[in-house]
Amino acid sequence: xxVPDTPVIRVxxxxxxxxxxxxxxxxxxxxxxxxxxxxxxxxxxxxxxARAHEVDLAVLDIAMPRMTGLQAARELAALKPQVRxxxxxxxxxxxxxxxxxxxxxxxxxxxxxxDRDLVAACxxxxxxxxxxxxxxxxxxxxxxxxxxxxxxxxxxxxxxxREEEVLKLVAEGHSSKEIAELLFISIKTVHRHRxxxxxxxxxxxxxxxxxxxxxxxxxxx
Numbered sequence: 001x002x003v004p005d006t007p008v009i010r011v012x013x014x015x016x017x018x019x020x021x022x023x024x025x026x027x028x029x030x031x032x033x034x035x036x037x038x039x040x041x042x043x044x045x046x047x048x049x050a051r052a053h054e055v056d057l058a059v060l061d062i063a064m065p066r067m068t069g070l071q072a073a074r075e076l077a078a079l080k081p082q083v084r085x086x087x088x089x090x091x092x093x094x095x096x097x098x099x100x101x102x103x104x105x106x107x108x109x110x111x112x113x114x115d116r117d118l119v120a121a122c123x124x125x126x127x128x129x130x131x132x133x134x135x136x137x138x139x140x141x142x143x144x145x146x147x148x149x150x151x152x153x154x155x156x157x158x159x160x161x162r163e164e165e166v167l168k169l170v171a172e173g174h175s176s177k178e179i180a181e182l183l184f185i186s187i188k189t190v191h192r193h194r195x196x197x198x199x200x201x202x203x204x205x206x207x208x209x210x211x212x213x214x215x216x217x218x219x220x221x
Contacts (some may be wrong), residue, residue: 014046027195107131130207171213
């Protein structure tokens with residue numbers, strides 16, 4: 001059941017395998033708050049369709065002809081930065097995963113468990129909440145440990161104590177309303193702290209804040 005007046009998530013779906021694409025569409029179309037408004041068979045077509053349709057979320061396969069999903073994600077980030085991107089792939093591969101994050105993806109979903117994870121990942125992406133499968137979390141931790149071993153530690157006192165509190169709660173998945181209640185501050189103040197965090201750290205969204213929080217040890221996976 002969806003909350004009345006909840007906006008429908010308009011999805012662009014791109015996969016070069018028609019049968020798999022139909023299967024994914026069936027998963028999404030049975031949800032009342034998700035609508036597949038366009039389908040593409042490769043990355044280049046996905047970018048073209050994003051120009052022609054009002055889209056909230058692009059669900060992209062990684063390995064596609066003409067233009068890969070990763071290339072298409074980078075194009076979409078430049079063309080329509082408000083459109084969120086999920087990578088949908090059969091590859092449980094750290095290299096692809098980190099490339100997806102670098103390309104601006106809000107999540108990385110394995111096709112093998114799409115029926116379990118995809119809907120939640122779609123809803124999370126449009127709320128700026130990252131979706132990471134368990135193996136991806138392990139990869140992030142390993143990356144953090146490697147950075148520490150090579151002396152790439154974050155300077156002390158980049159953030160104020162309050163900003164660290166907000167960052168931790170954001171990374172743990174709390175909404176602005178929940179953070180306001182937990183810290184006894186207004187939602188407007190939460191939004192201001194989030195904006196300050198993004199500006200100070202040179203980050204773009206909630207996903208990157210979460211990655212930063214893991215790197216500096218504010219949250220455990």
